[in-house]
Amino acid sequence: MSQAEYDAAIERTLMAVEDALDNCEWDIDYERAGAVLTLTLEDNGTQVILSRQSANRELWVAAKSGGYHLAFENPGWKCSTTGEDLPALLDRVLTEQQGEPVSLELEGV
Numbered sequence: 001m002s003q004a005e006y007d008a009a010i011e012r013t014l015m016a017v018e019d020a021l022d023n024c025e026w027d028i029d030y031e032r033a034g035a036v037l038t039l040t041l042e043d044n045g046t047q048v049i050l051s052r053q054s055a056n057r058e059l060w061v062a063a064k065s066g067g068y069h070l071a072f073e074n075p076g077w078k079c080s081t082t083g084e085d086l087p088a089l090l091d092r093v094l095t096e097q098q099g100e101p102v103s104l105e106l107e108g109v
Contacts, residue, residue, distance in 0.1 A: 001057060001072060003054070003057075006054070006057045006072065007054075009072050010035055010052045010059060011035075012108065012109070013050075013059065013077065013086065013109045014032065014035065014037050014050065016106055016107060016108055016109045017030075017037060017039075017050065017090070017104070017106065017109070018030060018032065018037070020104040020105055020106050020107075021039065021104065023105070024102070024103075024104055024105070026041075026094075026098060026102055027041070027042040027043060028040065028041055028042065028094070028102075029042060034052075035051065035052035036049065036050070036051045036052070037049070037050040037051075039094070041094070041097055041098055043098065043099075044097070044098075044099075046064060046097045048061065048062065048063045048090070048093055048094060048097065049061070049062040049063075053069075056069070057071070057072070058070060058071055059072075059077050059086070061079075061086075061089060061090070061093065063093035063096070063097065064093075064096065064097055065093055065096055068081060068082065068089060068093075069081070070086055070089070075108075076108075076109050077109060086106065086109050087104065087105075087106040087109065090104055090106065091103050091104060
């Protein structure tokens with residue numbers, strides 16, 4: 001994967017997460033600063049952070065349960081430690097932090 005392809009994949013992914021958050025039923029706010037997307041669960045103030053790691057060409061997810069490194073494996077991002085794809089990982093960590101089932105219905109990532 002070239003740097004340009006990686007950058008495009010990160011941009012598509014962060015935009016897809018933002019779109020999913022705009023359409024979800026849970027009170028999850030988000031703020032984006034460059035290639036860092038911070039999700040804040042309004043019920044308890046906890047956060048999940050997605051960030052670009054260009055040197056490794058990875059997407060990192062930081063949550064209360066730990067840090068996760070994801071590499072792009074067509075057609076999407078896959079966690080190197082849990083084997084989960086990004087939608088499954090985000091649903092799991094958001095569910096753990098929210099204390100009730102969360103499903104973002106991410107598409108194309």
